[in-house]
Amino acid sequence: DSGVTQTPKHLITATGQRVTLRCSPRSGDLSVYWYQQSLDQGLQFLIQYYNGEERAKGNILERFSAQQFPDLHSELNLSSLELGDSALYFCASSDLAGGRETQYFGPGTRLLVL
């Protein structure tokens, strides 16, 4: 158990819909990262937040957005969903903003868009 929790575990929705994925980092960790894992793209970094502020952006679509709240949990919002958004979405946390720290991953949310 990494100490990172993600909800829900599974999500099934339809194209065009909007969903919110939630992540609680390990106690004391200030950084939260979101990754997407799909069969064709592999594991891709989406976005990072540090202590409530956006720190870095990766291959995140404009239809996707995230935020980190004062209690440090984070939400990833996916809107106007397409079939190709079906993937496993991971959240990770670490205690530093950057550098060589270890990232601890949650169990993931499996999203299926029908």
Add this chain to the structure above:
Amino acid sequence: GNSVTQMEGPVTLSEEAFLTINCTYTATGYPSLFWYVQYPGEGLQLLLKATKADDKGSNKGFEATYRKETTSFHLEKGSVQVSDSAVYFCALYLTGTASKLTFGTGTRLQVTL
């Protein structure tokens, strides 16, 4: 840009066989290198890491040595078990870039009795 290349899987071995999963990287600078493991139905877990050249990371019988001259970080284990069956990801992290881990495509390992 930065990238990680892993050997194609799946790798199928008998229990107690020797394991090598190759990983090479391309990076502008001196990255930290990681191996993560993903067991079926679970998230990624850090297996081991090395932060500078010639460092050896080790955990649970797995080892990998950071080789700057060959830009490699090959994962090895002397005697695999059925419980080692999983997908293994090599990754790099470079300070000053977008704070992200860059992952390889993953190598599936299947260990049979």
